Amino acid sequence: MKIHKHVFLSLFALLCTAASALVFIAHAKNNAAGWVENWDVMTSPYFIQIAPGESLIFPNVSDAQAQDGKSLELRLAAGSHPGPGGGPEIETNKQIGYGTYATRLKTADCSGQPNAGVVTGYFVYFNDGSDANGNGLPDNVEIDFEWLCAEPQTIYLTMWTDYRDSDEAHKRVGRAINLQSGEILYSCYFESFGACQPLSGIENQPTTLAARPAYASDSAYYVYGFDWSADRVTWWMKDPTSGQRIVLWDYQGSTRIPPAPAYYMTNVWHTAGWTPPGNPAATEQPTAPVSIWVDWTRYEPPGNSLFLPLIRR
């Protein structure tokens, strides 16, 4: 009996040592590169804050709906000029690459002005005008989640490899989803803001989505994210009840995925020309300030789980 107990205790101690060594290795590896910004600070070590014109940015705002009671408010001013440059944004102070990106976000609420044209964007972006792949168009590294405030149940997912400002010639794939109804509005490859070339096969998965009648991006925080690698980009969100991943678009293919790295950004801006299918009149300049809310913003390099513990800074 005594021997058995002794052997058992030794084995137990050995297992504990091994387990804590593994935990230590996993933890150390993860902490080396993954991070989360909880926005309970005035200046982030990861992000710069850009607020043009009358736009305002408020970090460390008390918010009972935020998981830590604090969030970041990006406030687009009334009368803002059209285009992303006319609105407030956060942008990483360096480019980052492949990996998992996630945020907990509440989009612009235009219920007070139903025809306002306002875009909420959560994305990575880089375009310095160079054409490394030599296809005749400037390379444009960009993977987007976007919402138009006039139709907060619709999510626009887009991935760009090329974009030329002068004539808007480009190469991109895009999918739009009305998540309330579960309808996939389109999944296309585009070379202009015109004709859709429908995607199929591994570029167009999943082909159906469940209806989520309660979904409205402007009425509650949701966790959104994407996994970016050289041959696969998966856009997903978390089911607010179960915490399970809802895969919105699992794109595979090699030629239409932009190479890393890029800046990691979130913004809100006025559009005078991009309208949702259900409201072609939604082009108005906002007549009152419109805000988006970011509870946290996270990045994990390839191979890291989104669910490992983190040390923020």
Ligand SMILES: *[C@@H]1O[C@H](CO)[C@@H](O)[C@H](O)[C@H]1NC(C)=O
């Ligand atoms: C954040 O806000 C709290 C009040 O809610 C304040 O006590 C704290 O000092 C603020 N933090 C910073 C970094 O300003």
